[in-house]
Amino acid sequence: MGRWLVRGLCLGLLAFVVFGPLANMVLWAFTERWYFPHALPIEYGFSFWGRVFAPRGGAIESLVNSAVIAVGTVAMSLALAVPAGYALARLRLPFRSLILLAFLLPQAFPNLPVYINIARIFYGFGLNGTYLGVVLVHTSHGLVYAVWIATAAFASVEHELEEAARNIGAGAMHTFWTITLPLAAPGLMASAIFVFLESLDEFTGTYFVGAPDVQTLPLLLYSASAGGNYQIASITALILLVPSIAFMLVVERFLRADVLAKVGR
Amino acid sequence: MPSEAFLDIDRVAVRYGSTPVLHDLSLAVGRGELVALLGSSGCGKTTLLRTIAGFLSPTSGRLRIGERDITRLAPDRRDMAMVFQSYALWPHMSVAQNIGYGLKLRRLDRAAIRAKVEDLLAMLGLAGLGERNVTALSGGQRQRVALGRALAVDPEILLLDEPLSNLDARIRQTVRHEIRALQRRLGITAIHVTHDREEAMVMADRIVILDAGRIAQAGPPERIYNQPASPFVADFMGADNSVTLEADLDGASVVIAAGADHAAARLARDLLPTANTLPGQGTFSLRAFFRGEAAALVAADEAVTGDETEALLLTGRVLAVSYPGGVWRHEVAIGERHFLVDDATCHAPGDAVAVRLPARHLFLFPADGTTKPRGG
Numbered sequence: 001m002g003r004w005l006v007r008g009l010c011l012g013l014l015a016f017v018v019f020g021p022l023a024n025m026v027l028w029a030f031t032e033r034w035y036f037p038h039a040l041p042i043e044y045g046f047s048f049w050g051r052v053f054a055p056r057g058g059a060i061e062s063l064v065n066s067a068v069i070a071v072g073t074v075a076m077s078l079a080l081a082v083p084a085g086y087a088l089a090r091l092r093l094p095f096r097s098l099i100l101l102a103f104l105l106p107q108a109f110p111n112l113p114v115y116i117n118i119a120r121i122f123y124g125f126g127l128n129g130t131y132l133g134v135v136l137v138h139t140s141h142g143l144v145y146a147v148w149i150a151t152a153a154f155a156s157v158e159h160e161l162e163e164a165a166r167n168i169g170a171g172a173m174h175t176f177w178t179i180t181l182p183l184a185a186p187g188l189m190a191s192a193i194f195v196f197l198e199s200l201d202e203f204t205g206t207y208f209v210g211a212p213d214v215q216t217l218p219l220l221l222y223s224a225s226a227g228g229n230y231q232i233a234s235i236t237a238l239i240l241l242v243p244s245i246a247f248m249l250v251v252e253r254f255l256r257a258d259v260l261a262k263v264g265r
Numbered sequence: 266m267p268s269e270a271f272l273d274i275d276r277v278a279v280r281y282g283s284t285p286v287l288h289d290l291s292l293a294v295g296r297g298e299l300v301a302l303l304g305s306s307g308c309g310k311t312t313l314l315r316t317i318a319g320f321l322s323p324t325s326g327r328l329r330i331g332e333r334d335i336t337r338l339a340p341d342r343r344d345m346a347m348v349f350q351s352y353a354l355w356p357h358m359s360v361a362q363n364i365g366y367g368l369k370l371r372r373l374d375r376a377a378i379r380a381k382v383e384d385l386l387a388m389l390g391l392a393g394l395g396e397r398n399v400t401a402l403s404g405g406q407r408q409r410v411a412l413g414r415a416l417a418v419d420p421e422i423l424l425l426d427e428p429l430s431n432l433d434a435r436i437r438q439t440v441r442h443e444i445r446a447l448q449r450r451l452g453i454t455a456i457h458v459t460h461d462r463e464e465a466m467v468m469a470d471r472i473v474i475l476d477a478g479r480i481a482q483a484g485p486p487e488r489i490y491n492q493p494a495s496p497f498v499a500d501f502m503g504a505d506n507s508v509t510l511e512a513d514l515d516g517a518s519v520v521i522a523a524g525a526d527h528a529a530a531r532l533a534r535d536l537l538p539t540a541n542t543l544p545g546q547g548t549f550s551l552r553a554f555f556r557g558e559a560a561a562l563v564a565a566d567e568a569v570t571g572d573e574t575e576a577l578l579l580t581g582r583v584l585a586v587s588y589p590g591g592v593w594r595h596e597v598a599i600g601e602r603h604f605l606v607d608d609a610t611c612h613a614p615g616d617a618v619a620v621r622l623p624a625r626h627l628f629l630f631p632a633d634g635t636t637k638p639r640g641g
Contacts, residue, residue, distance in 0.1 A: 161355055167318055168346050169367055170341055179355060
């Protein structure tokens with residue numbers, strides 16, 4: 001009996017750690033008035049939702065910005081990751097593992113100094129405060145996922161499947177388009193989703209390169225919570241949460257275990 | 266050997282990195298012929314097939330189809346089709362799409378592709394399965410789809426890489442005959458890699474036995490089986506029992522002295538299948554290879570003593586008997602060695618027996634292993 005009690009307590013604690021902050025956020029999103037010492041909000045309502053989505057609230061503009069930048073980042077990452085992943089998976093490259101590690105470099109150092117320097121460099125090119133600048137920063141950040149997963153996706157396509165096409169008359173390019181790419185597509189899809197979410201979530205780089213001209217959802221969330229407006233911060237956070245949950249559902253369908261097993265190899 | 270070579274493999278050498286796999290290998294395949302490349306794993310048979318297909322390039326030597334030199338040609342320009350051991354069917358396509366892929370490449374119009382695919386499906390006994398996903402098929406059906414995909418493009422040469430090894434034994438028997446019948450009917454030149462001796466025997470016009478990247482022997486199945494050119498081939502083709510003998514050779518016969526485990530014998534050279542690999546004159550140590558099923562058991566007291574002229578008698582004792590069906594299987598101790606010998610009559614364990622080896626089933630080679638290679 002005692003053992004079950006301990007287990008129940010542990011599970012309950014775990015559930016609180018995972019769902020506590022989320023529950024708090026959901027509560028705040030629908031709160032009109034809530035102050036100490038009340039355990040629950042005093043008044044519920046939707047007035048802050050109206051303020052967030054009002055033209056002056058900037059949420060719509062930030063949402064559109066975030067989406068445009070995320071789509072741009074995905075496009076740019078895939079444009080680089082598809083050829084890079086194919087080369088890393090199929091060709092006998094010298095220093096292959098070093099190349100794979102190189103994509104990790106932007107993550108290996110503390111973000112702040114890296115982005116401050118990028119901002120400094122971009123300033124010289126006039127890229128600060130532009131969509132392209134923000135997309136480039138997000139791509140440098142997302143490329144490691146894109147390239148690593150794309151490499152794994154191409155490596156998991158059996159070489160014989162390509163040989164079977166070459167063998168009955170398909171050229172190298174035709175084989176790539178009709179056999180390799182479709183078979184690697186689920187993995188590439190997963191990497192695209194990863195990059196999309198990373199971009200949607202990215203704060204530091206956007207702050208240094210984009211702000212104040214390019215306002216994204218995380219920047220809006222930051223200024224709202226810094227100003228002590230928990231309702232607006234919670235609502236923005238909820239909006240950011242939706243794609244993450246959708247991602248979990250989609251990725252589970254697309255990313256097969258045999259692809260995951262090859263990530264980083 | 267065919268008078269006119271269609272596929273000509275001319276002193277081809279292939280290496281993986283610094284490891285040589287094929288050593289200046291030459292082979293000519295005639296039009297419409299089915300050649301089986303037979304050997305144990307690592308002998309180079311798959312390497313040779315992949316070299317013919319163009320997935321590996323030789324470090325020296327030439328490959329020709331008719332007058333055309335294809336040594337450096339890309340795999341997609343060689344007009345061949347391969348059936349892979351893994352079948353290598355494309356999981357993102359239906360059965361019909363798999364089979365029609367090569368036709369679409371050749372820019373046939375949609376109706377023509379559909380008609381041809383339907384024909385192939387019917388021919389391969391897959392009618393009605395065209396829209397099925399290939400992952401929803403059984404092993405035997407996948408194998409047929411792989412064959413259909415290869416046949417669809419009317420290849421000049423069909424390459425078969427152990428296409429039957431993933432099928433269960435019962436299906437394998439039928440598919441063997443189906444592939445052979447199809448190949449005959451369509452008149453396709455085919456090269457078939459296998460490690461299964463019986464499969465090669467049943468299917469091939471000509472068997473090429475590979476050993477460590479060289480051709481050990483090439484010839485029609487019955488010749489390979491009955492006249493092995495070397496101890497390796499004899500052993501590989503199932504004559505895996507062997508005894509060492511001392512013999513005096515002259516122009517007409519091989520005179521075997523009586524030994525601890527065998528009686529004396531005088532065997533005429535023209536009865537011996539491997540007589541031309543033996544030296545002409547002198548006293549030699551020979552190694553005799555034979556198949557268990559070629560031997561007969563004789564009770565020791567019935568055995569003729571003295572100069573046998575048509576058979577060699579090995580003397581021994583029965584250790585154990587079992588009945589696998591049809592014949593009795595005896596484990597016989599001869600000297601230090603144990604042999605399995607089948608016989609229609611049962612000899613009890615402990616009985617002294619003689620194992621009678623007819624000269625025509627006895628493969629004699631010089632014991633040092635040096636033999637002249639003999640082509641097919």
